Each structure stands twice: as structure tokens, then as C-alpha cells.
Amino acid sequence: MLTSIQTLTYTMSKLFFPLFISIFFAVGFGMLGYGINSAKKSVEVSNWPSVTGTITNMSLRESSDSDGTTYGVEVEYRYSVMGRTYTGSRLAFGYISSSGRQAHQDILNKLESASSVKVRYSPQNPATSTLSFGIHRSIKFVLAFAITWLAFVFGFTLIWWIASQPDDVLLKNLEVTLKR
Structure with a gap:
């Protein structure tokens, strides 16, 4: 028979774990989203109109921090749409810094060698612009990380659920002769 402390501990563990693990699911689904x-946005950009920008x-x-060093290209550009001048700073939707310096250096080198750039802008809001588009490495990384994260959290949840179940099969199939 369970004591009141054991019952309280059991109840708290049944409530705590779902609340605790839901935070990790939320983070995973947030990254996936x-x-x-x-x-989606980066693919849509391929159909946006474009102008020459500077x-x-x-x-x-x-x-740099305790986890290492990350690199990212920062760019600012100017472009005009229907006589109005805009400034932009988006290299691509979903672009994030990472530890691979050479990939970002290659982007910077290409931009440094350019006399002008093709700026794609939103037809609904010309102030929204970008220089590149498509499913690039940053997007692939975020998607792969989110899927891996969710798989781990799901697996951990499954292990917890299995461990929290009584072993009815073992008990049912355990054949013993009772003591007299």
C-alpha cells in the first residue's frame, strides 16, 4: 500500500514530466515552424520582381563565445521601385550565421566583386527585399536540427512512458508455486 508521500511523489512525477517535456516539444516545433x-518564403522569392541595387x-x-565562433555576412543595399528608394539588409530568408567561416567568406567575396546586385522585392510591400533565394544551407540545417531534436524528445518521451508502465506481462507470465 502506498503512503501519502509516495502517492504525492507519484502524482507529481506524472504531472511534472509532461509539463517539463512539453517545453522541449515546443522548442522543437518552434524551430521546425x-x-x-x-x-516557404525563400522559395516564393524566386517569383518576386527584381531591380538592380547597389x-x-x-x-x-x-x-565568439564559450561554444566557439560563428560567422555571418552582414549586407546593406539600396534599390528603387517605381521612383521610391529603399534600403535592405536581408541576404536571404532563413540565413543564419554558422561556424563554417569559408562558406560565409565566399558569399562576402562574391558581393565584394559585384558592381551591382539583383534585388528581389515583395510585390505587396517593396520595402521587403532579399538578394538570394531557394533552400540554402541555413534552412536545411534548421530543418535537420529541428527534426533531430523532435525525434530525440519523442524517443525520450517514449522511453519515459514505457518505464512508467507496470510490467503486467512479466507478472502475468511468471509461473510460480506459492509458499505454504
Whole structure:
């Protein structure tokens, strides 16, 4: 028979784990949503109108912390649509910095060698613009990470659920002779 403390502990563990693990599911689905949304927007850009733009500023951003160093290209450009001048700073939807310096250096080198750039802008809002499009490495990384994260969290949840179940099969099929 369970004591009141054991009952309380059992009840709390039954409530705590679902609340605790739901945070990890929320993070995973949030990352997945971000990746899917970025992919959708980045593919849509291929159908946006384009104009010639001028780069006004660019650099390779380097950020270091205890986990290492990440790199990302920062770019600013100017373009005109129907006589109105806009400025933009989006390289691509979903583009994020990463530890692979060379990939970002290659992007910067291409931009540095350009006399002008093709700027794609939203037909609904010309102030929304980007220089590149498609399912690029940053989007693939976020999607792969989110799927891996969710698989791990799902697996961990499944293991917890199995461990929390009584072993009825073992008990049912355990044949014993009772003591007299």
C-alpha cells in the first residue's frame, strides 16, 4: 500500500514530466515552424520582381563565445521601385550565421566583386527585399536540427512512458508455486 508521500511523489512525477517535456516539444516545433516558414518564403522569392541595387555596406560578422565562433555576412543595399528608394539588409530568408567561416567568406567575396546586385522585392510591400533565394544551407540545417531534436524528445518521451508502465506481462507470465 502506498503512503501519502509516495502517492504525492507519484502524482507529481506524472504531472511534472509532461509539463517539463512539453517545453522541449515546443522548442522543437518552434524551430521546425521557423525552418518551414523560411523555406516557404525563400522559395516564393524566386517569383518576386527584381531591380538592380547597389551595395552600401558589407562585412563578415564574427561572434565568439564559450561554444566557439560563428560567422555571418552582414549586407546593406539600396534599390528603387517605381521612383521610391529603399534600403535592405536581408541576404536571404532563413540565413543564419554558422561556424563554417569559408562558406560565409565566399558569399562576402562574391558581393565584394559585384558592381551591382539583383534585388528581389515583395510585390505587396517593396520595402521587403532579399538578394538570394531557394533552400540554402541555413534552412536545411534548421530543418535537420529541428527534426533531430523532435525525434530525440519523442524517443525520450517514449522511453519515459514505457518505464512508467507496470510490467503486467512479466507478472502475468511468471509461473510460480506459492509458499505454504
